[in-house]
Amino acid sequence: MQTGADSVRCFNPIFEEASNVVRERFPDTSTLWLARVDCDQHSDIASAISDQQISTLKLFRNGMMMKREYRGQRSVVAIADFIRQQQVHPIKELQSLEEVNTVDRSKRNIIGYFETKDSDNYHTFEKVANILRDDCTFLAAFGAVSESERIGGDNVIYKPVGENVPDMIYLGSLTNFDLTYVWSQDKCVPLVREITFENGEELTEEGIPFLILFHVKEDTESLEQFQQEVARQLISEKGSINFLHADCDKFRHPLLHIQKTPADCPVIAIDSFRHMYVFSDFKDLSIPGKIKQFVLDLHSGKLHREFHHGPDPTDSTPGQPEDTGEEVASSPPESSFQKLAPSETRYTILNRDRDEL
Known part of the structure; x- marks a missing residue:
């Protein structure tokens, strides 16, 4: 976003060049969009997104604006690198259940056990992980690896910070994004x-x-x-x-x-x-x-x-x-x-x- 003639003149060419670099690296425009809003002409959009009267870069995932905006260097390389980092998949796949015992308990971990990646349950989990990737570590196991944890079907648990703190199980519907997101946000973002x-x-x-x-x-x-x-x-x-x-x-x-x-x-x-x-x-x-x-x-x-x-x-x-x-x-x-x-x-x-x- 940008407002003010000086800000537009200074940042426009940088953002334009960064967009070209990103487009070359990630040609699939169905998963990544870069957009520009002139806040002088579209003050209604600007006020809904930010109350700052300077050019601002905001990140949206699945239609939701992330709280953390881009605060790095205003250069083509830095902006393109930031977008590349955001394209990294937010979920680490577990190759064995023994890996669960080695997760970093100083961080908040959410672990999903799924029969297959090609399921509505896992797609919901992916969306939630994309939005909360800065607040929690997301892991997942599939097929035979996760079988012992899927007695009642696909399953998601939260491992809180601390070695002796018990796990918490998600009891809602994994096909319901809103319920899954609210539960996960409550666990990932402490009161x-x-x-x-x-x-x-x-x-x-x-x-x-x-x-x-x-x-x-x-x-x-x-x-x-x-x-x-x-x-x-x-x-x-x-x-x-x-x-x-x-x-x-x-x-x-x-x-x-x-x-x-x-x-x-x-x-x-x-x-x-x-x-x-x-x-x-x-x-x-x-x-x-x-x-x-x-x-x-x-x-x-x-x-x-x-x-x-x-x-x-x-x-x-x-x-x-x-x-x-x-x-x-x-x-x-x-x-x-x-x-x-x-x-x-x-x-x-x-x-x-x-x-x-």
């Missing part, structure tokens, strides 16, 4: 995701606030408690706020913004992309409804209002002083993670000093 400098930009681009647990990397106990309480209290808020966890040492600067240091971790905060708000105390996480009220107070504007004008007359906000009857005006810390959002210089990202986050 609480880790934010890093590598994925921070794409998470920010999703455009919804962050609820972040800052914790020491080795402190898995607080992370597990946070994950449990998010699942218990905040599952209904999924889609209106991103649940994340961050390494205290790597994200020292956002902690300083809220007057905290790694020594204070674990710390929970909301970044609304305007301001940052601190949850009262990590120990309060297990109090029924406490963390949910914190999130609801963000949506209602109460956190912002009370930071600027002091506590509401009738109650106090989690993380804020008790109501003393006096109006205490203050200003919440500015958003720190907003700096990770795509900018006019997004494609010179290697020159950006991320230590200034």
Whole structure:
């Protein structure tokens, strides 16, 4: 996509040449299309795809727009190589069931057992794997290799992260793409995701606030408690706020913004992309409804209002002083993670000093 005369003039010939290179490598136009939209002339399409006012490359699979856009170098070679990588088949075929015991359990694995590749069940599995290939490892076994796992017919299982975590079986119809995709996405994309400098930009681009647990990397106990309480209290808020966890040492600067240091971790905060708000105390996480009220107070504007004008007359906000009857005006810390959002210089990202986050 492109908008603005300068952006069009600079990128048009590069994209055109990259398209020619790709067409030579992959002449089958039934499986790969490269399209160009002038956002100045087609603003309706542009606004539905991206709110950025610069040329943007988006990837679509099976009619669905992928969250991860192309962020690499703007050159013919780099773009053509990216498309070549996307053409690599997303499923690894297992030659024996013994290979299942050697899968990397630090990653999320989805394994399908099919009688044949030429089946509607496997074609659905392929579509799902194509869309979620960046979030899960997909494997498949066929025929005699998979026979012992197909007692009740074709079968798909999910192997979660961790050596001693039990497998989960897909119980829906494998011919139903929507059901298979929703189940797989739920397994491949965790409710609480880790934010890093590598994925921070794409998470920010999703455009919804962050609820972040800052914790020491080795402190898995607080992370597990946070994950449990998010699942218990905040599952209904999924889609209106991103649940994340961050390494205290790597994200020292956002902690300083809220007057905290790694020594204070674990710390929970909301970044609304305007301001940052601190949850009262990590120990309060297990109090029924406490963390949910914190999130609801963000949506209602109460956190912002009370930071600027002091506590509401009738109650106090989690993380804020008790109501003393006096109006205490203050200003919440500015958003720190907003700096990770795509900018006019997004494609010179290697020159950006991320230590200034």
